[in-house]
Amino acid sequence: MDNKEIDDYLNKELITGKKLIKSIIEKDTQDFGQITMFTEFGKKIYELVKHPEVKNILDIGTTYGMGTTKCIFEGIIHGNKKDFQVISIECRKDRVEKAKLNLLYLPLKNFNIIHGTIITFKELYPLLKEFPNNDWLKDDLKTLKTTPYVFDILPDKLDLIIIDGGDFSGWMEFNKLWKRSRFIVLDDSRSNKNYESYKFILNNLNIFKIIYNTSLRGGEMICENLNYETT
Numbered sequence: 051m052d053n054k055e056i057d058d059y060l061n062k063e064l065i066t067g068k069k070l071i072k073s074i075i076e077k078d079t080q081d082f083g084q085i086t087m088f089t090e091f092g093k094k095i096y097e098l099v100k101h102p103e104v105k106n107i108l109d110i111g112t113t114y115g116m117g118t119t120k121c122i123f124e125g126i127i128h129g130n131k132k133d134f135q136v137i138s139i140e141c142r143k144d145r146v147e148k149a150k151l152n153l154l155y156l157p158l159k160n161f162n163i164i165h166g167t168i169i170t171f172k173e174l175y176p177l178l179k180e181f182p183n184n185d186w187l188k189d190d191l192k193t194l195k196t197t198p199y200v201f202d203i204l205p206d207k208l209d210l211i212i213i214d215g216g217d218f219s220g221w222m223e224f225n226k227l228w229k230r231s232r233f234i235v236l237d238d239s240r241s242n243k244n245y246e247s248y249k250f251i252l253n254n255l256n257i258f259k260i261i262y263n264t265s266l267r268g269g270e271m272i273c274e275n276l277n278y279e280t281t
Contacts, residue, residue: 086116086120090264091237096122099131101233103232104209104233105135106135107137107209109137112140112146114152115138115150115152126161127158136162141167141190141193165197167198168199171191171194174194174218186218187217190216190217190218207278209233212237213234213237213247214236214237217238220238220247224247224250231278234258234271234273236270239269239271240265244269257276257277258274259273259274259276260273
């Protein structure tokens with residue numbers, strides 16, 4: 051084997067290795083989620099769920115159920131909560147089915163993983179003028195055409211909301227929900243998904259109390275709406 055053949059062989063192995071690492075990372079994200087009980091953010095969500103006054107919980111962006119959704123699930127179990135309602139919504143139906151398999155091995159009454167959205171195709175479509183070549187936005191729009199609109203089934207009062215859905219719907223979701231919500235969790239708070247919400251909170255510190263705020267992973271934020279009323 052000459053030097054060129056050796057170089058070609060090593061390059062081929064390097065490319066194969068990179069593909070393997072990429073597939074492992076993607077599988078880990080699917081199997082374990084990015085926000086877990088091994089992360090500070092996940093632990094804080096878990097503790098919030100255990101809070102005795104947190105009963106109605108909305109989780110936007112279930113994915114495969116192994117990130118924030120699992121943190122909620124664990125908080126319900128370990129907090130021995132009896133009076134609660136969890137609604138976790140995901141716009142991709144195949145992910146909903148996988149999430150149910152991943153999480154509901156131990157059935158919990160009032161823990162609902164549903165196929166749905168609170169943002170319509172019509173509401174999201176105008177952003178296509180601003181981001182005409184964004185494939186993620188196009189994919190979201192395609193998905194929303196067949197996703198049930200479930201905003202009307204949400205409780206009037208939400209003790210905890212987690213906004214971790216599409217990259218382009220976060221600000222719309224925040225605007226629909228913040229006035230009826232006490233604790234608000236934003237993932238990717240310093241990236242496109244939730245940056246407008248993040249700025250709004252920081253500009254209104256007479257309304258919001260910051261509980262947790264870091265630049266990790268594109269930004270993670272937890273705040274409390276001081277104007278929230280339980281009645």
